[in-house]
Every structure is written in structure tokens, then in C-alpha cells.
Amino acid sequence: MSNVASSPSPPPSKGRPRGFDRDEALTRALDVFWRRGYEPASVTELCIAMGINPPSLYAAFGNKAKLFLEAVDFYERTYWSATWAGLEKEPDVYRAIEAFFKAAAGILLSPQAPCGCLVVLAAINVSSDSTEVSDAIKSLRQVSKRLFAQRLKQGIKDGQLPQKTDVKSLAATLSTMLEGMSIQARDGLVHAELARVASHAVRLLPPRF
Amino acid sequence: MSNVASSPSPPPSKGRPRGFDRDEALTRALDVFWRRGYEPASVTELCIAMGINPPSLYAAFGNKAKLFLEAVDFYERTYWSATWAGLEKEPDVYRAIEAFFKAAAGILLSPQAPCGCLVVLAAINVSSDSTEVSDAIKSLRQVSKRLFAQRLKQGIKDGQLPQKTDVKSLAATLSTMLEGMSIQARDGLVHAELARVASHAVRLLPPRF
């Protein structure tokens, strides 16, 4: 589900042109999914937020699941990709992790929707006929773990972390912190509090040596 | 919602006696809620698991929400209360935290339902007419934070942690780890992996001094 056109796309269409901005509608949908979660966000509510009627939604996005997955893709690109890129750019692994978690606290309490991470929370507890969606989102969560692991390996290569560092479990631990922060965000922590929590994450790394 | 009779209760009833064991039915319901979450667990599915019909469920437990809250109460008493008590019993704060998280890994991957914590996950993403339930569960999550804070304060009093320890944010951080572990559990980590993650939690404490 990475085949996202992400139009400025002037589609050289033949029939009646679409009466709404597809991207703007997508961001409206994202807002609803973000605050409510995948299943509690009803198509009716989505349509109202998007300013369209069901047939337009289905014509443009296929169905609710595809709309959601596209919203998730949009979300990741808009909110997270720069932050993940920063993790690789900063040469010192300790500062990289520190900065990443600080930025994460900001995203999770983004004024747009201060409700934690869409990927972590929105597809938890879905009914059995939405397993496709929850599986897709689960695999996105695995990506974070891989990215952490990759950065830690680089830290070892750079001589900043001990050779014997257990990369796999440490990466899983950092993911655990990141995902836990989503629940804290949803439970109403204010930014200063969540930022202080985030500042503890770097202590999970082996002490500087 | 702590008014739980927790019967061996021989009710000195007048009319037709109940045809099923209330506590056993409750544990069956717990299983369903634990695996599926509050809203995806349909009353139909609950009834099948409990071996009863809807009128019996409603007569015995009131409604779905009350059944869930009672199941949560039962869950906490059965799976967590001893572990939280252990946190206070162990005199060394480092060992206490270490043992707590190790035990937590076991509970979150309990063979009964290796799906993370009911309190953390089951009432995430509920529709707007179940806010009562999700608010009740949210307040249960706050209890963990308070218990961690209490234990850390004791550690300061015992001279094991620095006076200047930021108890509030450190307790929030430990909660964050604990809650994140639920998502890891649901994402399929095996026990050895989750236990290794858990073993990192103690590093969040200030280094021994």
C-alpha cells in the first residue's frame, strides 16, 4: 500500500471532474481516523468530515480500509519520515536517539491531533473482519524496530557503542518506549511531561564508554 | 467498580436457581475480552464462550459494559495484584523494579491469553458511546503510575536513589515501558524476547550510587 499518487495530479480525465480536492479530503479523513481509531470512525462521520457523500468516497478511495491505509501512508510521510531521517543524519548515536524521542513527543501531541501515533493505536482492537488492516499496520510497527536496529549497528560501527551490544533486544526496547508514549499521549500527558519521559529513553543505551 | 462479590456465594435465593457458575462464566468472558478487546467482543461471541444465552448474561451482569468492568477487576486481582505487592515487598528498589518487569513479561504473554494487558489494550479505540468504559480503564492505568511513584519515593527514603530523583517523570517513564510491552506482546514477541526487553527497564533508574 505504498502506491500513493499523492497528486498535485491534474488527471486528464474524460468524464465529470471530481468535485473535491482528493488530498484535502484525505487529510480530513486522517484527522478522524487519528482521533477515533479505524473502526470507531464510521463512514458517515468520515464523509461529513470530508465534505462528501459515500459514493464519492468509494469512487475515490475504494473502501474504508483502503482509505485508512492511504491515510496512514500520508501520516507517516507527513509526520514521521523527516524524524526517522534525522535519526540517521545525526552522527552521534546518543544525541540521535535523544533528538528522535524529543521529536516524537512533539508528534504524538501534535496540535492537529494530540492522540498518540496512528500506527500504534488506530488499528488496535479491530473486529475479525478487519485483520487485513491490522496486519498491515502491525508490519509498519516492525519497521520502527528495524530502523532503530540499523542505527544502533551504525553506532557500533562508529565505535560509540560496545561491540557486544544486544542490538535486537535494545531496538525492541526503544520501540517499546516509543509505542508506550502513544498511550501516555492518549491518556492526556501534556507536552512537557511527555518530553521528560522521552528524555529518559536514551538511558536505555549502554552507558557512554 | 470494585464492588465485586467474587462468590463462592451460596445465594439464598427464592426463585429458579441460576443454571451456570457465575465465576466460571466471568473467566470465559475475560478470555474473550482479553483477546478481542471490549468492542470487537460481541455479546453473541461472549454468550457462546460463556455457554449461556443473552438473557442470562444480562440478568447476571447487567450489560456488556458492566460485564467487562467486572472482568477487568477479576483480571487485575488474578494476574496483577501479587506482582504489584511484590514491588513493595522487595526492599531493594533496583531488584524490585527488575523483578516486577520480569513478572510483567510473563503475565503479558500468559498462556491463557498472550495478548498484552487488558487494561492497556482492551478499551483503546472505542466508539463515542463507550466513553464510560474507556474512562474507567484509563483511570486504572493511572494507578500503575502512582504505584511506581510510591515505590520510587520509598527508594529515596531508603537511600537507594538520589534525593533529586524526578519521581513523577520517572514513574511515568516506567509506566510507558510497561504499557509499550503490551503492544510488543500483541505483536507476537515470544517470551524470551519480551523478557529481554523487560530487563532493560531497570536502566531507566538513575545509576546505582
Next chain:
DNA sequence: CTTAATCTGTAGTATTCACTACAGAACAAC
């Protein structure tokens, strides 16, 4: 213009949801 193609609004579809009306069954008290 006509024709073909696409989109839009109205008004539905069938299905599932939590929950319950009702009548009969099973008990205690009398």
C-alpha cells in the same frame, strides 16, 4: 449537436449490533 465516460446526491440494501418481551421452567414458602 451526440456519445461515452465519470462523478454526485438520494435513498436505499443486507447485515450486525446490544439488548429485551414473553412465556415456560424451576425453585422456596405456604
Next chain:
DNA sequence: GTTGTTCTGTAGTGAATACTACAGATTAAG
């Protein structure tokens, strides 16, 4: 036995769900 009370199974309630049939509207192409 009768009466009163509580539970149980059948069979349903109205409401909400995701999704769509269809006809009219709006465009490009010929």
C-alpha cells in the same frame, strides 16, 4: 397442591454499520 419469584430459551426489537443502485449532472471526444 398454590403462589410468588427468579432464571432460561426463543425469537425478536430498533439502531447503526459498510456499502451501493440508480438516475441525473458534468465533462471530453467525435
